[in-house]
Amino acid sequence: MKNEPWDGVTHETTGMKKPFAEVIKANIGDAHAMGQQPITFFRQVLALCSYPELLSDSTFPDDAKSRACRILNSCGGNSMGSYSPSQGIGSVRQDVARYVERRDGGVPCDPDNIYLTTGASDGIVTMLKLLVCGEGTMRTGVMISIPQYPLYSAALAELGAVQINYYLNEEKCWSLDITELQRALDEARLYCNPRALCIINPGNPTGQVQSRECIEDVIRFAAKERLFLMADEVYQDNVYAEGCQFHSFKKVLFEMGPEYSETVELASFHSTSKCYMGECGFRGGYMEIINMDDDVKAQLNKLLSVRLCPPVPGQALMDLVVNPPQPGEPSYERFIKERTATLSTLAEKAKLTEQVLNTVQGISCNPVQGAMYSFPSITIPEKAIKEATDIGQEPDMFYCMKMLEETGICLVPGSGFGQKEGTYHFRMTILPPTDKLKVLLNKVQEFHLKFNQQYS
Amino acid sequence: MKNEPWDGVTHETTGMKKPFAEVIKANIGDAHAMGQQPITFFRQVLALCSYPELLSDSTFPDDAKSRACRILNSCGGNSMGSYSPSQGIGSVRQDVARYVERRDGGVPCDPDNIYLTTGASDGIVTMLKLLVCGEGTMRTGVMISIPQYPLYSAALAELGAVQINYYLNEEKCWSLDITELQRALDEARLYCNPRALCIINPGNPTGQVQSRECIEDVIRFAAKERLFLMADEVYQDNVYAEGCQFHSFKKVLFEMGPEYSETVELASFHSTSKCYMGECGFRGGYMEIINMDDDVKAQLNKLLSVRLCPPVPGQALMDLVVNPPQPGEPSYERFIKERTATLSTLAEKAKLTEQVLNTVQGISCNPVQGAMYSFPSITIPEKAIKEATDIGQEPDMFYCMKMLEETGICLVPGSGFGQKEGTYHFRMTILPPTDKLKVLLNKVQEFHLKFNQQYS
Numbered sequence: 001m002k003n004e005p006w007d008g009v010t011h012e013t014t015g016m017k018k019p020f021a022e023v024i025k026a027n028i029g030d031a032h033a034m035g036q037q038p039i040t041f042f043r044q045v046l047a048l049c050s051y052p053e054l055l056s057d058s059t060f061p062d063d064a065k066s067r068a069c070r071i072l073n074s075c076g077g078n079s080m081g082s083y084s085p086s087q088g089i090g091s092v093r094q095d096v097a098r099y100v101e102r103r104d105g106g107v108p109c110d111p112d113n114i115y116l117t118t119g120a121s122d123g124i125v126t127m128l129k130l131l132v133c134g135e136g137t138m139r140t141g142v143m144i145s146i147p148q149y150p151l152y153s154a155a156l157a158e159l160g161a162v163q164i165n166y167y168l169n170e171e172k173c174w175s176l177d178i179t180e181l182q183r184a185l186d187e188a189r190l191y192c193n194p195r196a197l198c199i200i201n202p203g204n205p206t207g208q209v210q211s212r213e214c215i216e217d218v219i220r221f222a223a224k225e226r227l228f229l230m231a232d233e234v235y236q237d238n239v240y241a242e243g244c245q246f247h248s249f250k251k252v253l254f255e256m257g258p259e260y261s262e263t264v265e266l267a268s269f270h271s272t273s274k275c276y277m278g279e280c281g282f283r284g285g286y287m288e289i290i291n292m293d294d295d296v297k298a299q300l301n302k303l304l305s306v307r308l309c310p311p312v313p314g315q316a317l318m319d320l321v322v323n324p325p326q327p328g329e330p331s332y333e334r335f336i337k338e339r340t341a342t343l344s345t346l347a348e349k350a351k352l353t354e355q356v357l358n359t360v361q362g363i364s365c366n367p368v369q370g371a372m373y374s375f376p377s378i379t380i381p382e383k384a385i386k387e388a389t390d391i392g393q394e395p396d397m398f399y400c401m402k403m404l405e406e407t408g409i410c411l412v413p414g415s416g417f418g419q420k421e422g423t424y425h426f427r428m429t430i431l432p433p434t435d436k437l438k439v440l441l442n443k444v445q446e447f448h449l450k451f452n453q454q455y456s
Numbered sequence: 457m458k459n460e461p462w463d464g465v466t467h468e469t470t471g472m473k474k475p476f477a478e479v480i481k482a483n484i485g486d487a488h489a490m491g492q493q494p495i496t497f498f499r500q501v502l503a504l505c506s507y508p509e510l511l512s513d514s515t516f517p518d519d520a521k522s523r524a525c526r527i528l529n530s531c532g533g534n535s536m537g538s539y540s541p542s543q544g545i546g547s548v549r550q551d552v553a554r555y556v557e558r559r560d561g562g563v564p565c566d567p568d569n570i571y572l573t574t575g576a577s578d579g580i581v582t583m584l585k586l587l588v589c590g591e592g593t594m595r596t597g598v599m600i601s602i603p604q605y606p607l608y609s610a611a612l613a614e615l616g617a618v619q620i621n622y623y624l625n626e627e628k629c630w631s632l633d634i635t636e637l638q639r640a641l642d643e644a645r646l647y648c649n650p651r652a653l654c655i656i657n658p659g660n661p662t663g664q665v666q667s668r669e670c671i672e673d674v675i676r677f678a679a680k681e682r683l684f685l686m687a688d689e690v691y692q693d694n695v696y697a698e699g700c701q702f703h704s705f706k707k708v709l710f711e712m713g714p715e716y717s718e719t720v721e722l723a724s725f726h727s728t729s730k731c732y733m734g735e736c737g738f739r740g741g742y743m744e745i746i747n748m749d750d751d752v753k754a755q756l757n758k759l760l761s762v763r764l765c766p767p768v769p770g771q772a773l774m775d776l777v778v779n780p781p782q783p784g785e786p787s788y789e790r791f792i793k794e795r796t797a798t799l800s801t802l803a804e805k806a807k808l809t810e811q812v813l814n815t816v817q818g819i820s821c822n823p824v825q826g827a828m829y830s831f832p833s834i835t836i837p838e839k840a841i842k843e844a845t846d847i848g849q850e851p852d853m854f855y856c857m858k859m860l861e862e863t864g865i866c867l868v869p870g871s872g873f874g875q876k877e878g879t880y881h882f883r884m885t886i887l888p889p890t891d892k893l894k895v896l897l898n899k900v901q902e903f904h905l906k907f908n909q910q911y912s
Contacts, residue, residue: 028539030532030538030539031537032531032532032533032535032537032538033531033532033533033535033538033539034532034533035533036533038535038537043506043507044507046506046507047503047504047506047507047510048503050499050502050503050506050769051499051500051502051503054503054510057513075488075489075737076486076488076489076490077488077489077490077491077492079488079489079494079737080737080738081487081488081494081733081734081735081736081737081738082486082488082489082736082737083484083486083489083736083737084737118574118739118763118767119763119764121762121763121764122763125762125763151762154758154762155762158759158762277537278537279537280537280538280539280764280765281531281535281536281537281538281539281540281765281767281768281769282536282537282767282768282769283574283764283765283766283767283768302610303614306577306581306607306610306611306614307574307575307577307578307581308575308577308736308739309736309737309739310739311574311737311738311739311767311769311770312737312738312739313506313737313738313767313769313770314767314769
């Protein structure tokens with residue numbers, strides 16, 4: 001690919017010309033910003049809900065109209081401008097419950113256990129707040145995977161809780177190892193009071209999809225150690241690798257029998273932001289909470305009532321995600337076509353990313369089994385490490401900054417997510433359109449070789 | 457008005473018939489739920505932004521289309537489904553800044569000081585978090601008015617801060633008295649570290665509108681005592697009483713000269729939920745922050761980045777509120793007509809509420825100068841106080857529960873907002889449609905007389 005720096009990017013403050021024509025952002029899971037198209041049906045219903053005069057417009061399909069009417073009938077004064085109950089609109093929670101039941105092969109789901117949230121982040125932060133707020137002689141500890149999604153570390157720091165790191169096994173495709181969980185927990189028990197275990201599956205930033213066996217092991221571990229399980233399952237539709245399948249913690253828990261299903265406390269999080277929807281801006285989400293003590297639940301409801309209610313358009317969108325067009329409805333075919341196209345393109349890009357990155361000497365990339373990211377390990381020469389350290393930068397931050405300056409590609413250094421001492425990574429989304437992704441991967445390749453030559 | 461209990465309401469759990477035909481909710485400022493209609497222009501633009509295919513629909517006015525295009529052009533991938541910057545969409549912040557300048561007679565406003573929020577509540581909680589998180593030997597204190605909006609007490613409790621109560625002067629129409637501020641502060645300095653002073657103007661739950669002189673006094677007090685001012689100004693368009701006018705803290709601050717405008721730290725909050733919009737469900741809002749230290753601002757930006765971004769539809773709606781149709785644009789007349797109708801109806805209902813309540817012996821109601829609430833004081837006979845105390849209820853809670861049981865009218869007891877020891881109140885919204893409000897006021901009147909007879 002030929003750069004044309006003369007019509008390219010200039011530096012924000014100095015106005016200096018940059019040696020690339022555009023910045024390619026592969027740093028954030030922001031699908032629509034990277035050109036992914038919204039699902040037509042979802043947006044039709046949202047338009048109808050926003051401006052109900054459109055209900056008499058004959059160009060809108062009947063199933064979109066009936067969904068919109070159902071949502072509006074659940075809103076005070078039939079308007080999305082009304083507050084909903086703090087826990088979320090009743091009919092939406094019912095639809096979520098039915099979705100969870102279908103997804104989990106009939107395992108029952110009580111709408112009372114469903115809480116609509118302002119994106120998954122809001123649910124996760126709220127649950128952490130609830131779990132951490134207890135007082136005692138020792139601070140509350142929460143186990144999170146390393147690498148992790150920085151929401152967790154930030155929320156724990158803000159709450160004054162102890163972050164207990166357990167390391168995913170990069171050699172085994174970022175799998176979760178119970179021995180490592182046990183090591184982390186045993187060490188932590190010496191100086192804090194561990195109360196919760198957070199899992200992200202499919203993984204962010206690491207893109208792995210957990211096996212059913214692994215999930216069973218984790219549940220057994222949580223039961224034995226009396227830990228509250230927080231399952232971040234926002235990528236549940238983003239599974240690409242052959243032989244991989246999404247297993248919800250809820251389903252596995254219930255299939256393990258009452259010994260577990262009636263005792264293990266679990267919160268599972270979902271969102272409108274990922275999967276085939278990519279509707280981040282609407283801040284829609286829900287959490288399902290299992291086996292929580294009634295008194296704690298009362299506290300949760302109190303906590304939630306302070307923020308009044310999650311955004312109603314986000315709730316409406318969440319409703320559509322869990323109750324999409326059905327076979328026989330006018331929008332069904334178009335919906336399936338759009339969803340399939342998005343998911344199969346993502347699968348191709350996952351494969352492409354892994355393949356190209358693994359051709360580069362000094363870059364080693366696990367299969368992107370799911371989610372939207374690759375998290376390859378990279379070699380950084382000693383000379384570059386020294387130069388980074390001298391200016392007080394993490395070596396992979398130094399690498400990513402150089403890449404941005406020289407190629408216009410924006411990645412996130414592995415140090416932002418945590419990684420084993422002495423290893424270096426970057427996180428790259430697979431979201432850019434295929435042609436742009438190819439350009440990006442070629443540039444990463446070129447840059448990596450040049451960087452390693454320069455500092456060898 | 458004649459009740460027809462036989463086709464009326466039944467008790468949720470016992471199924472017992474109630475002596476009223478419907479529940480009238482006057483407990484929450486939820487305008488659309490009480491039948492207020494959304495502004496057509498706002499909803500047209502939101503529909504266009506949700507489903508941009510409508511941009512080719514000739515039934516939508518051109519100004520709605522151009523607003524929608526402007527908003528979409530500021531969204532990644534031209535989609536409301538993209539994340540916005542944590543601080544909010546740049547063009548929306550610019551529009552907010554221009555609105556603030558127009559509102560404040562040309563006092564400059566920097567878009568960099570504008571932060572879009574998830575309703576005003578989110579902004580208020582975030583600022584309290586920021587102000588309280590400092591550590592020291594004494595806990596942080598925050599001054600709030602009594603009566604207050606319970607968001608403040610709940611957030612302070614959650615943050616482990618000290619709530620410093622200052623009492624509004626009911627005899628002088630709930631005005632704010634500097635002597636009382638000083639008393640509250642001096643007492644509090646003995647056991648905490650006061651850092652902020654919160655003001656709600658126009659007042660919630662008390663409906664007063666502060667005079668310009670009073671605002672100047674408050675600013676001088678904050679400057680002298682080095683307190684961070686938090687001005688909750690979400691009712692800025694809801695001013696009804698003759699001779700009353702909304703003065704923003706920002707404007708008054710700047711008109712007091714550089715001694716104040718360059719030193720006093722101020723956060724002002726606004727929202728899409730109140731005024732003539734009543735769009736609570738969209739969770740739109742903004743805050744403007746003045747004179748904040750750059751290091752603290754950096755912390756604020758960090759704090760905000762955890763929740764990724766405020767809901768984009770709420771940001772779009774906030775944009776329309778601050779940039780409504782202009783004279784000459786096709787939607788201007790309809791917009792003005794709708795806005796005026798809503799505000800003048802609210803003004804009539806404010807007057808009506810005050811007048812009818814003041815005809816009742818034992819109810820005394822200050823003029824509802826602004827906002828959406830009356831907060832009358834009520835007499836409660838000794839016998840009723842005793843009966844309430846015996847069952848562990850606040851006397852005005854006892855009163856409100858009886859009213860609900862007997863009339864179907866839902867109000868909030870004054871004890872939920874705080875009140876002077878030995879006084880009793882309720883908060884009642886003026887939002888029900890006029891005919892329903894008349895029914896409601898008559899029922900309140902009948903109930904109050906009956907209640908006082910029964911317990912005298």
